Amino acid sequence: MLSIKNLKAKVEEKDILKGLNLIVNPGEVHAIMGPNGSGKSTLANVLAGNPNYEIIDGEVEFCGKNLIEMSPEDRAREGVFLAFQYPIEIPGITNSTFLKTAIDEIRKYRQQEEMSPKEFISLIKEKAAILEMDNSLISRSVNEGFSGGEKKRNEILQLLMLNPKLAILDETDSGLDIDALKIVSKGVNAFKSKENATILITHYQRLLDYIIPDFVHVLYKGRIIKSGGKELALELEAKGYDWVKELAEDEE
Amino acid sequence: MTNKYQINQDYLVKFADWKNSKNENSVGFISEIAENSKNLFAESKFPTTKDEEWRFTNISNFLKSDLKPATFEDFASKLIPESVFQNSLKNTKSIKLVFQNGFFNEHLSSISNLNGKVVLGSVDKISKEKPELFAKYFNKSKNTKSTFELLNNLFAVDGFFLFVPKNVVVEMPIEVINLIGNETQNLLVSTHNLIIVEENAEVKVIFQSVLDNSHTNYHNYFTEIFGGKSSRIEIYDTEESLINKIGTTEIVLEENSLFNHFSFSLSANFVRNNLNAKLNGEHIEAHFYGLYTEKQNEHVDNHTFINHAKPNCFTNEVYKGILTDNSKAVFSGKILVEKDSQKTNAYQSNKTILLSDNARIDTKPQLEIYADDVRCTHGATVGQLDKDSLFYIISRGIPKEIAQSMLIRAFLAEVIDAIKIPELREQINHKVFFSLNQREI
Numbered sequence A: 001m002l003s004i005k006n007l008k009a010k011v012e013e014k015d016i017l018k019g020l021n022l023i024v025n026p027g028e029v030h031a032i033m034g035p036n037g038s039g040k041s042t043l044a045n046v047l048a049g050n051p052n053y054e055i056i057d058g059e060v061e062f063c064g065k066n067l068i069e070m071s072p073e074d075r076a077r078e079g080v081f082l083a084f085q086y087p088i089e090i091p092g093i094t095n096s097t098f099l100k101t102a103i104d105e106i107r108k109y110r111q112q113e114e115m116s117p118k119e120f121i122s123l124i125k126e127k128a129a130i131l132e133m134d135n136s137l138i139s140r141s142v143n144e145g146f147s148g149g150e151k152k153r154n155e156i157l158q159l160l161m162l163n164p165k166l167a168i169l170d171e172t173d174s175g176l177d178i179d180a181l182k183i184v185s186k187g188v189n190a191f192k193s194k195e196n197a198t199i200l201i202t203h204y205q206r207l208l209d210y211i212i213p214d215f216v217h218v219l220y221k222g223r224i225i226k227s228g229g230k231e232l233a234l235e236l237e238a239k240g241y242d243w244v245k246e247l248a249e250d251e252e
Numbered sequence B: 001m002t003n004k005y006q007i008n009q010d011y012l013v014k015f016a017d018w019k020n021s022k023n024e025n026s027v028g029f030i031s032e033i034a035e036n037s038k039n040l041f042a043e044s045k046f047p048t049t050k051d052e053e054w055r056f057t058n059i060s061n062f063l064k065s066d067l068k069p070a071t072f073e074d075f076a077s078k079l080i081p082e083s084v085f086q087n088s089l090k091n092t093k094s095i096k097l098v099f100q101n102g103f104f105n106e107h108l109s110s111i112s113n114l115n116g117k118v119v120l121g122s123v124d125k126i127s128k129e130k131p132e133l134f135a136k137y138f139n140k141s142k143n144t145k146s147t148f149e150l151l152n153n154l155f156a157v158d159g160f161f162l163f164v165p166k167n168v169v170v171e172m173p174i175e176v177i178n179l180i181g182n183e184t185q186n187l188l189v190s191t192h193n194l195i196i197v198e199e200n201a202e203v204k205v206i207f208q209s210v211l212d213n214s215h216t217n218y219h220n221y222f223t224e225i226f227g228g229k230s231s232r233i234e235i236y237d238t239e240e241s242l243i244n245k246i247g248t249t250e251i252v253l254e255e256n257s258l259f260n261h262f263s264f265s266l267s268a269n270f271v272r273n274n275l276n277a278k279l280n281g282e283h284i285e286a287h288f289y290g291l292y293t294e295k296q297n298e299h300v301d302n303h304t305f306i307n308h309a310k311p312n313c314f315t316n317e318v319y320k321g322i323l324t325d326n327s328k329a330v331f332s333g334k335i336l337v338e339k340d341s342q343k344t345n346a347y348q349s350n351k352t353i354l355l356s357d358n359a360r361i362d363t364k365p366q367l368e369i370y371a372d373d374v375r376c377t378h379g380a381t382v383g384q385l386d387k388d389s390l391f392y393i394i395s396r397g398i399p400k401e402i403a404q405s406m407l408i409r410a411f412l413a414e415v416i417d418a419i420k421i422p423e424l425r426e427q428i429n430h431k432v433f434f435s436l437n438q439r440e441i
């Protein structure tokens, strides 16, 4: 589904990604861990097409198409979704207007009919219920006045509503209390299927107790320096990053 | 009379001609004010950009336009365009009063279901029928008048009058539609409005200037509003695109009153609003909202002055705008807190988004605080649409133009969502996007 080869990217003249390789197949969950500033959010933003990030080299193929050449809106329409580390507030635009607009634009791109308001309402109620969100949140402005945890939950609501092929969750777990973490995980697990894939960016092993990854990667200084199964996360939790950093530096 | 200012002399000559041609009936109160203001007007210089309060607003187009003061002919001879009610409320029951080039058109107006004690209609007519209501208030809101206010005194033959007596609540909004323009000439239309709301009375008024042709017409308004003790007043001031408008709203509030004012300039050609509010009692709450969206070479200037003359009052002033192309906006917000006005809360903010490199805003907050126990804040920002927010929206598959509209809506939400009449809120929302050539959201 996603194939990243030798990806190099910079932001404001600073090289961040320095030759990153990653392959994600349908049905898989990949966790990406790594110290602060290693480039995790950069990777997420580059995949979603944030114009602040410049790609210098490398290839990204998504479902057989060249992702790099696509506009960010088309990436979303092709099925890429990024849950933001810091979701934006949009006063005056309700959650339902926002999501209905997004769904209909994606459908238009796929030459499908608009979703009927009735279908939309029942869908959003169904998804909000999974996330134990109050229906009143639906008619509230996007993220306006939401607590940190509510914003993260709202990102997952968007994920469930847009139902992409590839979900990239950038620290969706940070700032969540244990109950909220369980709920968000429930949402992500409800999303997961054999046809789609998930990239989880996280600092904490505890998220991976709820969403079981097939692979865990360590991103450091713009490169994936170690990959393994879910036991790698436990090892990182116990020992920190120093030992992997050393391994990587030895290799250089 | 001296021969000091040529332009003033020109207008005084026009005044002499105009007096002869004006409606036979309109002698009396208003004519007296006109006669009395002649000398003052002759001595009062039109401002130039050298005057501090007019630094960023050049009125040379106004001075050059050789405007003809509107006469009764401009009222009587005219056909009424369909467009007169185009932007008025349709699904909300309202009282509608139409003024055509300054003259009250009773025929087009619809006044019904009104509490019998409420008096409203033509200043000219009611000043003759009930002079006692006028003597105390009309033209009394301020002592020293600006040149434009004196010009208004000279040429205003009529205006909107409203008297809401004690304890009366007027449920329906009152729409005052000023139709401006005639087929052949550049008109100067002067209206002098008076609103008196007595103790514990309540009312909402929507002023609308509607342009009727493409000539260079100017609407010169002078609106006086007196809010009695515990009165509740909402004023919406709006105009059609292309209009030129210069005027003053003078507000005097008494204790415990609640006052909301909205000033909308949505693609107006040239606007200078002076808004002066005097808080003349304690525990007054007043909100002043402004919204301007301008394009091409349009110009809007909002000058506000809020005088906290008594302690324990709250005012909040929020002016927001979006400018594109070569348009220009000016905001000047003065807040005066007098010496004994302790426990004053006064907030002011002016925020503008520039969608083009050539658009420009000049903003000037001025706080003059003579009391020590007060809370006053002010802030002005100028910026572009936030890139990160734009990306967030686009990353959901939403095209850039809609994403922009969403951010415009988000930016203006604080003002648009404060509009208390739902249908008006929708109309203003619509006009915002229309005026900026953006997709409505």
Ligand SMILES: Nc1ncnc2c1ncn2[C@@H]1O[C@H](COP(=O)(O)OP(=O)(O)OP(=O)(O)O)[C@@H](O)[C@H]1O
Pocket: A011, A012, A014, A016, A034, A035, A036, A037, A038, A039, A040, A041, A042, A043, A052
């Ligand atoms: N817009 C930007 N302008 C300048 N520098 C940036 C920008 N975005 C990211 N960076 C820099 O790029 C580097 C990588 O940042 P990134 O956000 O990708 O790290 P991260 O791995 O997500 O870290 P964290 O765990 O703290 O979220 C950091 O040094 C950061 O300061």
Ligand SMILES: [Mg+2]
Pocket: A040, A041, A042, A085, A170, A171
């Ligand atoms: Mg990050």
